[in-house]
Amino acid sequence: MAIADVSISATPAPQRSWWRRNQQRLTPWLFLLPGMAMFLVYVIWPIFESFWLSFYDWDGLGEKVWLGWGNYAELFDDDAFYTSLWNNVLWLVLYLLAVPAGLAIAIFLNQNVFGIRLYKSLFFFPFVISQVVVGLMFSWFYAPNFGLFYKLIEWLTGTGVAVLADPELVTYGIIAAGLWPQIAYCMILYLTGLNNVSPDQVEAARLDGARGLRMLWYVILPQLRPATFIAVVVTVIGALRSFDLVSIMTDGGPFGSSRVLSFYMYEQALSEYGYRMGYGAAIAVILFLIMMIFISGFIWKMVRDEREGY
Amino acid sequence: MFPRPIEHSAPPARIAYQVALPIALVLWLLPLIGVALTSVRPSGDLAAGNYFGWPSAIAFSNYAEVFQNSPIGQYILNSFRVTIPTVIGAVAISTMTGFALGIYQFRSNIPIFFMFVAGNFVPFQILMVPVRDMTVSMGLYNTTTGLVLFHIAFQSGFCTLFMRNFIRSLPRELIEAARVEGVAEWKIFIHIVLPLMRPAIAALSVLVFTFIWNDYFWATVLTTSATTQPVTAGLYSLNGQWIASWHLVSAGSIVAAMPPVLMFFLMQRHFIAGLTLGATKG
Numbered sequence: 001m002a003i004a005d006v007s008i009s010a011t012p013a014p015q016r017s018w019w020r021r022n023q024q025r026l027t028p029w030l031f032l033l034p035g036m037a038m039f040l041v042y043v044i045w046p047i048f049e050s051f052w053l054s055f056y057d058w059d060g061l062g063e064k065v066w067l068g069w070g071n072y073a074e075l076f077d078d079d080a081f082y083t084s085l086w087n088n089v090l091w092l093v094l095y096l097l098a099v100p101a102g103l104a105i106a107i108f109l110n111q112n113v114f115g116i117r118l119y120k121s122l123f124f125f126p127f128v129i130s131q132v133v134v135g136l137m138f139s140w141f142y143a144p145n146f147g148l149f150y151k152l153i154e155w156l157t158g159t160g161v162a163v164l165a166d167p168e169l170v171t172y173g174i175i176a177a178g179l180w181p182q183i184a185y186c187m188i189l190y191l192t193g194l195n196n197v198s199p200d201q202v203e204a205a206r207l208d209g210a211r212g213l214r215m216l217w218y219v220i221l222p223q224l225r226p227a228t229f230i231a232v233v234v235t236v237i238g239a240l241r242s243f244d245l246v247s248i249m250t251d252g253g254p255f256g257s258s259r260v261l262s263f264y265m266y267e268q269a270l271s272e273y274g275y276r277m278g279y280g281a282a283i284a285v286i287l288f289l290i291m292m293i294f295i296s297g298f299i300w301k302m303v304r305d306e307r308e309g310y
Numbered sequence: 311m312f313p314r315p316i317e318h319s320a321p322p323a324r325i326a327y328q329v330a331l332p333i334a335l336v337l338w339l340l341p342l343i344g345v346a347l348t349s350v351r352p353s354g355d356l357a358a359g360n361y362f363g364w365p366s367a368i369a370f371s372n373y374a375e376v377f378q379n380s381p382i383g384q385y386i387l388n389s390f391r392v393t394i395p396t397v398i399g400a401v402a403i404s405t406m407t408g409f410a411l412g413i414y415q416f417r418s419n420i421p422i423f424f425m426f427v428a429g430n431f432v433p434f435q436i437l438m439v440p441v442r443d444m445t446v447s448m449g450l451y452n453t454t455t456g457l458v459l460f461h462i463a464f465q466s467g468f469c470t471l472f473m474r475n476f477i478r479s480l481p482r483e484l485i486e487a488a489r490v491e492g493v494a495e496w497k498i499f500i501h502i503v504l505p506l507m508r509p510a511i512a513a514l515s516v517l518v519f520t521f522i523w524n525d526y527f528w529a530t531v532l533t534t535s536a537t538t539q540p541v542t543a544g545l546y547s548l549n550g551q552w553i554a555s556w557h558l559v560s561a562g563s564i565v566a567a568m569p570p571v572l573m574f575f576l577m578q579r580h581f582i583a584g585l586t587l588g589a590t591k592g
Contacts, residue, residue, distance in 0.1 A: 036407070043464060046441050053439060112315060113327070128574045270438075
């Protein structure tokens with residue numbers, strides 16, 4: 001009898017449901033499910049798929065033929081590949097000019113005069129416009145015989161230069177167009193950074209006699225480090241991803257001299273020259289590996305910051 | 311404040327600064343001003359060689375012509391049909407992933423977070439062949455839906471980074487207090503976190519709108535016809551058609567650039583707050 005009593009008295013105790021006991025552990029996974037599923041299917045898995053495809057000869061429809069390292073071997077003998085690679089290096093180096101140029105404009109605009117807010121937003125304007133439109137604008141700027149830039153050079157030197165038709169100059173011309181919105185982006189990052197520079201430190205440095213460039217170098221720039229980090233990240237990634245402007249302004253020409261890896265890949269895989277998906281994938285893998293060097297660096301820094309944040 | 315406020319300078323420096331501002335602005339926007347002027351230039355001016363002088367008359371008819379003789383209206387509509395669902399989808403999904411990664415501590419939290427961050431940096435070309443192939447096999451090639459699905463998935467990388475960092479900055483005590491009260495986890499999300507997320511949702515929506523509107527690469531890879539192509543890809547094909555008709559190219563460009571520009575001016579504070587997230591602390 002005593003045993004039965006115990007079991008009866010135990011039942012009314014608030015028996016919490018399985019869900020209520022586990023909800024703190026399960027909720028994050030339920031919330032992550034849609035996002036992770038889509039990201040895995042559309043981003044993570046295709047990366048591996050591209051690696052795998054780069055070992056095949058494939059036209060996108062028919063049988064895939066195993067080539068092993070064949071595509072890569074061909075790549076190392078391909079002049080167009082080296083042209084593209086070299087142009088990517090040019091992009092990377094020259095595009096980084098956007099960072100100091102953005103800082104310079106930000107310092108120029110960091111005042112409190114009448115109408116300055118409007119000036120700041122108008123300076124930022126080029127970033128909001130599509131690269132397609134930027135590309136068309138600059139093509140017209142460079143247009144032979146009547147383009148503003150052509151006229152200016154003609155006026156200065158006596159002969160105009162058709163930038164986009166000159167294999168030596170074309171990449172510089174396109175990079176200049178790309179710098180325009182990128183400088184605007186860096187400028188906005190630095191304007192926000194300058195806004196948060198500690199006034200006390202600046203005043204203290206002024207009392208110690210720091211001015212101009214010395215002030216900038218020793219007092220301001222260290223405080224702008226987060227802005228510089230983001231500016232460098234977005235600029236490097238933008239330089240390696242450059243595709244739109246090349247496609248709009250020259251289509252890789254003249255004679256393929258303005259190709260970059262991302263454009264050459266597209267051309268091999270999807271253009272009228274043939275659907276060489278495997279070869280295209282091999283180019284994409286190289287581009288990805290180059291970018292991974294930078295991405296790992298950025299992630300490494302972010303993980304470190306994250307650890308310190310706790 | 312750096313540099314030294316200009317009000318503290320001598321009058322000549324102040325005047326020089328006030329003069330330099332508009333000059334710098336005009337130089338900076340020269341390509342844009344040129345295109346804007348050309349978009350209202352009568353075609354006769356171009357024939358007569360007047361490319362950069364003042365237009366002889368204001369020809370808004372260029373805009374009418376662009377709409378009448380090209381499918382640009384359709385392209386703009388297509389852009390909206392791609393952009394709006396993407397914004398809604400990406401923001402909704404990333405509010406959820408951001409909540410999961412920002413509030414809960416579990417072992418794979420950081421690796422999952424960095425998967426989203428790293429994935430959002432990869433070059434598009436490494437995804438191109440498989441994504442195109444997948445879209446074809448789902449029967450979604452050259453459809454708005456195919457483009458939208460990919461954009462939502464890809465944008466959720468950046469959006470998760472953004473949302474998770476924002477949620478991290480919210481006061482945790484609110485959530486702890488609700489748990490002590492026995493509020494269900496999903497109710498915490500709906501009633502406590504979501505209302506606090508409003509500024510982040512606004513900022514992210516404008517940013518994603520601009521990114522997707524301006525996308526050109528995926529528009530060319532996943533769509534081919536005038537009935538589905540967004541305006542960026544459409545403008546490129548029109549450019550081939552309008553060789554040397556710079557007044558039409560210009561008018562078309564201005565039309566295509568308008569929606570994100572309007573968005574930017576209406577939501578400027580949110581837009582800039584979104585872009586510079588993390589640029590001041592880190």
